[in-house]
Amino acid sequence: MPSFVINEKCDGCKAQDKTACQYICPNDLMVLDKEKNKAYNQAVDMCWECYSCVKICPTQAIEVRGYADFMPLGAVVQPLRSTDSIMWSVKFRNKKIKRFKFPIRTTPEGTIDPDAGMETGTDNLKSPLLRTEPESIGTELYKK
Amino acid sequence: MITENFETVIIETDLLILGGGMAACGAAFEAAHWAKQHNKKVTVVDKASMERSGAVAMGLSAINLYIGLKDGKNTIEDYVNYVKTDLMGIARDDLVANIARHVDSSVHLFEKWGLPIWKDEEGNYVNEGRWQIMIHGESYKNIVSEAAKNALKELGENGEYYERIFITEPIMDGDRCVGAAGFSVRENKFYIFKANAVLDVMGGAVHVFRPRSVGEGLGRSWYPPFNSGASAYFTLKAGAEMTCQEVRFVPIRFKDSYGPVGAWFLLFKAKATNAKGENYMETRASELENWAPYGTAKPTPTNLRNYLMFKELEEGNGPIYMRTDEAIKELMADIKDEKQAKRKMKELESEAWEDFLDMTVSQALNWASHNISPEETPSEISACEPYFISSHSGASGAWVSGPKDLSPSDDYHWGYDNMTTKKGLFAAGDASGASSHKFSSGSFTEGRIAAKAALAFIVDNENTASIDEEKIKELKEKILQPLAIFEEHKDYSNDEDVNPNFIKPKMFMFRLQKIMDEYAGGATVNFKTSKALMEKGLEFLEFMKEDAEKLAAKDLNELMRCWENIHRMWQAESHIRTMLFRDETRWPGYYFRTDYPKMKEEWKAFANCKWSPDTGEWEMIKREIKELT
Ligand SMILES: Cc1cc2nc3c(=O)[nH]c(=O)nc-3n(C[C@H](O)[C@H](O)[C@H](O)COP(=O)(O)OP(=O)(O)OC[C@H]3O[C@@H](n4cnc5c(N)ncnc54)[C@H](O)[C@@H]3O)c2cc1C
Ligand code: SF4
Ligand code: SF4
Numbered sequence: 001m002p003s004f005v006i007n008e009k010c011d012g013c014k015a016q017d018k019t020a021c022q023y024i025c026p027n028d029l030m031v032l033d034k035e036k037n038k039a040y041n042q043a044v045d046m047c048w049e050c051y052s053c054v055k056i057c058p059t060q061a062i063e064v065r066g067y068a069d070f071m072p073l074g075a076v077v078q079p080l081r082s083t084d085s086i087m088w089s090v091k092f093r094n095k096k097i098k099r100f101k102f103p104i105r106t107t108p109e110g111t112i113d114p115d116a117g118m119e120t121g122t123d124n125l126k127s128p129l130l131r132t133e134p135e136s137i138g139t140e141l142y143k144k
Numbered sequence: 145m146i147t148e149n150f151e152t153v154i155i156e157t158d159l160l161i162l163g164g165g166m167a168a169c170g171a172a173f174e175a176a177h178w179a180k181q182h183n184k185k186v187t188v189v190d191k192a193s194m195e196r197s198g199a200v201a202m203g204l205s206a207i208n209l210y211i212g213l214k215d216g217k218n219t220i221e222d223y224v225n226y227v228k229t230d231l232m233g234i235a236r237d238d239l240v241a242n243i244a245r246h247v248d249s250s251v252h253l254f255e256k257w258g259l260p261i262w263k264d265e266e267g268n269y270v271n272e273g274r275w276q277i278m279i280h281g282e283s284y285k286n287i288v289s290e291a292a293k294n295a296l297k298e299l300g301e302n303g304e305y306y307e308r309i310f311i312t313e314p315i316m317d318g319d320r321c322v323g324a325a326g327f328s329v330r331e332n333k334f335y336i337f338k339a340n341a342v343l344d345v346m347g348g349a350v351h352v353f354r355p356r357s358v359g360e361g362l363g364r365s366w367y368p369p370f371n372s373g374a375s376a377y378f379t380l381k382a383g384a385e386m387t388c389q390e391v392r393f394v395p396i397r398f399k400d401s402y403g404p405v406g407a408w409f410l411l412f413k414a415k416a417t418n419a420k421g422e423n424y425m426e427t428r429a430s431e432l433e434n435w436a437p438y439g440t441a442k443p444t445p446t447n448l449r450n451y452l453m454f455k456e457l458e459e460g461n462g463p464i465y466m467r468t469d470e471a472i473k474e475l476m477a478d479i480k481d482e483k484q485a486k487r488k489m490k491e492l493e494s495e496a497w498e499d500f501l502d503m504t505v506s507q508a509l510n511w512a513s514h515n516i517s518p519e520e521t522p523s524e525i526s527a528c529e530p531y532f533i534s535s536h537s538g539a540s541g542a543w544v545s546g547p548k549d550l551s552p553s554d555d556y557h558w559g560y561d562n563m564t565t566k567k568g569l570f571a572a573g574d575a576s577g578a579s580s581h582k583f584s585s586g587s588f589t590e591g592r593i594a595a596k597a598a599l600a601f602i603v604d605n606e607n608t609a610s611i612d613e614e615k616i617k618e619l620k621e622k623i624l625q626p627l628a629i630f631e632e633h634k635d636y637s638n639d640e641d642v643n644p645n646f647i648k649p650k651m652f653m654f655r656l657q658k659i660m661d662e663y664a665g666g667a668t669v670n671f672k673t674s675k676a677l678m679e680k681g682l683e684f685l686e687f688m689k690e691d692a693e694k695l696a697a698k699d700l701n702e703l704m705r706c707w708e709n710i711h712r713m714w715q716a717e718s719h720i721r722t723m724l725f726r727d728e729t730r731w732p733g734y735y736f737r738t739d740y741p742k743m744k745e746e747w748k749a750f751a752n753c754k755w756s757p758d759t760g761e762w763e764m765i766k767r768e769i770k771e772l773t
Binding site: 002023024025026027028042043044045046047048049050051052064066067068069070071072073074075076077079081086088090091092093094096098100102103104105106107109110112113114116117120123125126128130131132133134136137138139141142143144 | 173174176177178181182191192193195196197198201202213214220241242244245246248249250252253256257258259260280282283286287290291294295298308329357358359360361362363364365368369370400401493494497498501502505506508509510512513514515547549550592593596599600603701704772
């Protein structure tokens with residue numbers, strides 16, 4: 001069962017109009033059981049193990065149990081994602097543990113200026129120059 | 145009546161961007177700038193949420209296309225030659241060059257927006273291979289989509305974004321595309337988008353062929369299960385000409401979890417060998433001469449590397465291993481100092497694991513579950529099932545106009561960059577064909593090119609078409625039909641999935657996959673097919689097309705699955721028809737025609753196809769390859 005929800009940890013995203021896991025899943029797999037107030041993956045065999053739901057869940061209620069048709073039991077790969085980095089703990093079947101931390105972003109969330117302070121060198125809609133070019137290329141645009 | 149339970153929502157816009165992936169984000173970013181200048185409206189519609197939709201949902205560990213023009217690292221011509229050789233001579237130079245000349249701009253923007261790109265001591269990007277640069281890319285899609293959303297905000301009310309709307313059909317007015325229809329996967333709403341120009345950027349297709357794993361691992365295809373051929377369906381149904389629909393992509397990846405091999409081959413310089421430890425790229429080098437001039441060029445084309453591996457397996461020399469252990473040993477060989485060695489080992493280990501954790505977490509889980517440490521144990525690699533992804537090493541997609549200043553002639557250029565053969569309908573990323581190897585950065589870039597051209601089209605061509613009530617009613621009934629069929633018949637049998645009056649989308653998908661796998665050269669038949677097999681496959685597809693009218697959905701999620709599989713079926717039919725048309729074998733490691741086992745000079749040409757909305761007939765068209773230089 002690729003992504004699964006740990007019942008005890010899921011609080012149904014506190015009954016907000018949509019849950020975080022439902023908001024994010026690119027394959028529309030996560031749904032909330034309204035009676036139990038717990039989320040579940042409605043088609044585990046269509047799950048990509050992309051971890052988007054795992055990363056976004058505010059209570060760390062989602063984990064991934066590797067596809068049972070080819071992965072032996074016992075391993076856990078779990079992320080903890082902050083605004084600028086991600087920490088992974090990789091637990092092997094033989095209990096060995098490895099931890100990794102990687103940067104994910106160099107700017108604060110929400111602050112992106114699309115032009116990144118660069119000028120667009122033309123107003124002409126028919127010119128091959130695109131927004132922020134040629135400055136963003138760092139050199140003149142290639143011509144035949 | 146089901147249709148009465150669904151509100152019809154009509155949205156009018158100037159530029160309609162369908163999809164929310166890399167190409168769509170590039171398009172939104174670019175379109176906002178020019179739309180603002182010309183007071184036009186831009187609307188983006190995605191079936192998922194842009195923050196994590198499409199192939200980059202999980203992140204990526206490399207940007208596979210960066211030319212390095214400002215540092216004079218490579219030239220545009222170098223890149224065009226590389227791409228064309230990899231595709232065995234079949235590529236549109238003008239399209240490839242157009243993407244390549246703009247792509248560095250996109251990469252520089254990504255960096256400024258906050259994407260961490262690896263740097264060496266001198267502050268230069270770290271190359272994985274000649275064209276690839278390494279990134280800490282877990283949040284690649286979050287960053288790029290934030291830029292796209294912020295760009296839309298510059299337009300105020302004229303910048304709109306809709307998520308969780310599944311697009312099904314194009315809306316045509318004669319020869320011109322004037323919008324699209326779809327439905328919300330969350331509430332009972334049917335959508336009609338009227339537009340002056342439409343940009344199709346809904347990605348490629350997976351699960352057209354039977355995947356290797358069919359239990360829980362069904363969803364672990366290399367290509368994400370959420371891209372299901374909507375792009376190809378949309379342009380086909382519009383009546384636009386398609387190209388390279390035969391050029392599928394079969395990646396070689398770490399076995400079962402399909403983890404990336406690029407870093408191992410390029411960055412760590414690992415070798416793949418058969419079970420006896422023989423490097424088949426060396427022992428079988430003479431086979432490559434049969435595929436000259438492409439086979440003898442360096443680097444060896446992707447499909448030919450596959451082919452040599454298939455030969456090993458056919459002769460019983462499997463499993464095939466990526467010699468990760470030897471590669472690491474080699475990288476450590478020169479380091480004598482113990483402390484330094486320890487540091488280097490830690491660094492390599494972290495790089496190796498990050499490669500998976502950034503873009504195929506499943507592979508890390510696979511290693512952990514098998515107790516694999518790459519420095520100690522080699523790992524099996526194998527061929528995935530076939531996919532349709534023209535932005536990678538496949539090429540299938542719409543036949544689009546090239547840029548005026550680079551296109552060699554009028555057959556390659558008809559007005560606006562990236563416009564299909566239908567007016568006002570544009571395509572980019574996995575939706576446009578014959579411009580392989582654009583990858584994430586090139587798809588984003590092509591989205592930009594297409595969006596700017598689409599705005600030029602909009603300014604030049606006002607849309608006076610109106611979509612009449614009858615047409616809307618007809619579309620609504622057709623799109624919601626699977627819900628109606630389920631409602632009508634569900635009480636007949638005891639099992640909601642087993643009912644003689646309808647077919648559920650999952651079994652429909654399995655049927656398609658079985659046909660494609662067995663008759664059209666899937667993984668279980670070692671990618672081999674022939675005229676006789678394909679004609680049989682087409683016969684079975686005819687039954688499927690009839691049964692598509694009996695698809696049933698119990699809810700909105702299943703309604704989406706129904707339409708995904710109809711889209712896949714069209715992708716499948718155009719694929720078989722084009723493989724049939726091209727009576728040769730040109731990409732033996734993607735598919736092999738046993739009846740025509742060799743490459744033919746006369747087929748150094750594009751195999752295009754077109755479906756006519758008026759007659760329902762398919763037309764096959766051969767088009768010349770024209771060089772840029
Ligand atoms: C496993 C894998 C690894 C890769 N590794 C690399 C790499 O290391 N470096 C690199 O540069 N590139 C890599 N690529 C290539 C890169 O991901 C693609 O080139 C790029 O994402 C293509 O962009 P696109 O916009 O065409 O498609 P996508 O980014 O896939 O976007 C498609 C969009 O369409 C939407 N959509 C689909 N159907 C519908 C519908 N019916 N209605 C509405 N919306 C719809 C989807 O939700 C999504 O938003 C990799 C690809 C894969 C699959
Ligand atoms: S995001 Fe987490 S807490 Fe919220 S509904 Fe999903 S599993 Fe439960
Ligand atoms: S792992 Fe990805 S595909 Fe699977 S349920 Fe979570 S978000 Fe969806």
